[in-house]
Amino acid sequence: RSALSHAIRGYAFDGGIFIAHQEGERHMVSMELMDGFGLGITNETRRKFVNGFREGDRQSVTRSRLGIIQRLNGVSRAYEASLRSKIGHGAVNEDNEACVLIAHDRPLFDAVANVLIRAGIDVRFSEDVEDTKLPALMTRLKAGLCIGRGESGIWAIANDRRLNEDEVQTVLMIAAARSGQRAEVVAADMPQELCTLISTESVELIKAPRAGHGLEHTAMERGLWQDELFEAEAAAIRLCALKREGKLDEIMALLPEIAKEHGEVKCSWREIGRVLRSLVESGRDEDLELIEGVRIASDDGWVLVRPNKGLKGCSIRAESFREEYAKELCDIYSDKIKAILANADDKA
Numbered sequence: 375r376s377a378l379s380h381a382i383r384g385y386a387f388d389g390g391i392f393i394a395h396q397e398g399e400r401h402m403v404s405m406e407l408m409d410g411f412g413l414g415i416t417n418e419t420r421r422k423f424v425n426g427f428r429e430g431d432r433q434s435v436t437r438s439r440l441g442i443i444q445r446l447n448g449v450s451r452a453y454e455a456s457l458r459s460k461i462g463h464g465a466v467n468e469d470n471e472a473c474v475l476i477a478h479d480r481p482l483f484d485a486v487a488n489v490l491i492r493a494g495i496d497v498r499f500s501e502d503v504e505d506t507k508l509p510a511l512m513t514r515l516k517a518g519l520c521i522g523r524g525e526s527g528i529w530a531i532a533n534d535r536r537l538n539e540d541e542v543q544t545v546l547m548i549a550a551a552r553s554g555q556r557a558e559v560v561a562a563d564m565p566q567e568l569c570t571l572i573s574t575e576s577v578e579l580i581k582a583p584r585a586g587h588g589l590e591h592t593a594m595e596r597g598l599w600q601d602e603l604f605e606a607e608a609a610a611i612r613l614c615a616l617k618r619e620g621k622l623d624e625i626m627a628l629l630p631e632i633a634k635e636h637g638e639v640k641c642s643w644r645e646i647g648r649v650l651r652s653l654v655e656s657g658r659d660e661d662l663e664l665i666e667g668v669r670i671a672s673d674d675g676w677v678l679v680r681p682n683k684g685l686k687g688c689s690i691r692a693e694s695f696r697e698e699y700a701k702e703l704c705d706i707y708s709d710k711i712k713a714i715l716a717n718a719d720d721k722a
Contacts (some may be wrong), residue, residue, distance in 0.1 A: 376485070376605045379412025388610040389415075411537055411594045414589045423530060425647040426459060453607075454489060458717035460602065460611045461493045475512055478494070486614075497616055519617045521610045524628070526561075528609040533623060544568045545625045546609060548604050549616055551575035555600070559593040562665035563678050565693050567630050633697035635704035637690035638682060639711045645718065646681045649688055651712045653679060670707075677703050679711070686687040697713050 375392050382390045396402040407415045407423060416425070437700050473496040474501045476483040483499040490497040505513050508531060510518050520531040527539035537545065540561070547558050548571070557578040560569060567581055582592035601608035616622040641649065653668045663669040667680020667689075675694030682689040688711050692703035 375406075376601075376607050377449045379408065379605070380456060381449045382408060382410065382412040383436060385412075396607075407439070412592065413590050413594075416586050436571060446575050450610055452590050456601070457486065457489045457532075457607060458492065460608055461489065472618065473498065473515055473517040474617075475500060475515060475517040475520040477505075477508055477520055478611070479523045479606075482521075482523055482606055482610060482656050486610050489611060490614060493614075495618065501560050504704045519614065519622070523606050527615070528606050528692070530613055532617065533626060535626065537626070540564050540568055541629055542613070543603060544607065544629065545616070545622065546573055546600075546612060547572050547577070548575055548603075548625050548628070549612070549621060550600060552585070557596070557598055558603070559589055559596065559598050561589055562663070563667075563669065565632055566671065567693075567695070571630070581663075581665055585666065601689045630695060632693050632695065633700040634693045635700040637692075637704045637708045638687050639690070639708055639715070640687040641711075641715055643685040645715055646685065646688055648718055649711050649714050650679065653710070664700070672703065674699050675703055680705060 375394075376392055378392050383389070387410065389407065392406040392408060394406075396404055407420055409415050409419075444711075452656045472494060473499050475491060476509065477484070477500050480499065480501065485495070486496075487497050489689070498515055498517065500508070500511060504622050512515075512520050512531065518532060522529050524539045528542050529539055530537045530542055543560070543564070547555075547560070550558065552571065552575065555577065557580060558572065559580045559582055560572070561584045562581045573579060576711065580596065580598070581594060590599075590604050602612040603609070613622065616625070638719060650668050653670065654664065657668075657670055661671045663671075667678055669676060669678045672698060675692060677690060677692040680689055681687075690704055690707050690711070692700045692707065693704060694700040
């Protein structure tokens with residue numbers, strides 16, 4: 375998919391269609407429509423496309439109608455060359471184990487293995503090992519880095535510490551800043567402590583929502599696109615390069631330990647709007663941020679309240695340097711939301 379995105383941008387196509395066989399179903403495929411940035415289109419645009427396709431004249435499908443100007447057999451090779459450029463030619467720190475473990479994600483392994491091997495980095499794949507047992511497997515393989523794919527990006531294990539997706543993004547952004555990047559796009563719900571850490575590298579941070587490819591579109595529109603921040607394959611390659619050069623350990627040492635707590639309060643989609651409005655009205659402007667839900671800052675942490683994925687309740691995410699305070703924040707806002715809902719029921 376990333377290779378096709380590169381081709382769309384490189385050839386200045388208006389868009390594309392990514393078709394993939396569904397795992398375990400030989401005769402079933404999934405189809406994703408992509409825009410001129412090589413990004414997935416919004417649901418609204420997809421509906422318009424499908425409706426227009428159904429209502430239009432039925433004509434035979436030809437190369438001309440599809441807008442195919444040439445075969446794209448070289449797309450994968452061109453993308454591999456792009457990934458190789460991210461390994462760089464920095465000095466190699468011999469103290470870092472030149473072995474990388476890719477966990478659970480066969481497509482990611484297939485995309486990066488050849489690039490890493492050609493760079494002199496041994497790469498292994500593990501499909502069935504539980505996450506809790508990955509550090510032990512790394513020790514047996516003498517792997518200095520383990521990489522996997524999460525819901526919103528790449529996670530990694532190094533130096534007996536697991537980095538979540540936001541922490542990996544922070545590492546990559548700091549590395550980019552030290553190479554001259556002066557502005558970067560971050561998710562609106564990225565922990566404030568990580569944003570502050572990135573800002574200390576004299577970087578301007580531009581916040582955007584994760585939903586609807588908001589991050590990617592903002593980066594493209596502002597000319598701040600970096601492959602390693604938005605493509606799992608490029609992120610994995612860049613992490614390997616930083617590890618081999620000894621820079622990953624140095625940046626990881628800067629990362630704060632942040633305690634996280636999650637909660638959820640069930641309610642209807644109409645009540646979600648009432649809850650968010652009430653939180654905004656009762657909060658102080660300087661403590662509020664309204665990009666993806668309502669984010670409220672406090673002295674030792676922050677909490678984000680937003681609709682859950684199914685619009686069937688409010689999701690609560692609290693973070694703090696102190697584990698007990700993160701839990702306390704989560705409980706406080708769970709109770710606040712329940713009180714708002716109860717008050718609305720009493721008035722009704």
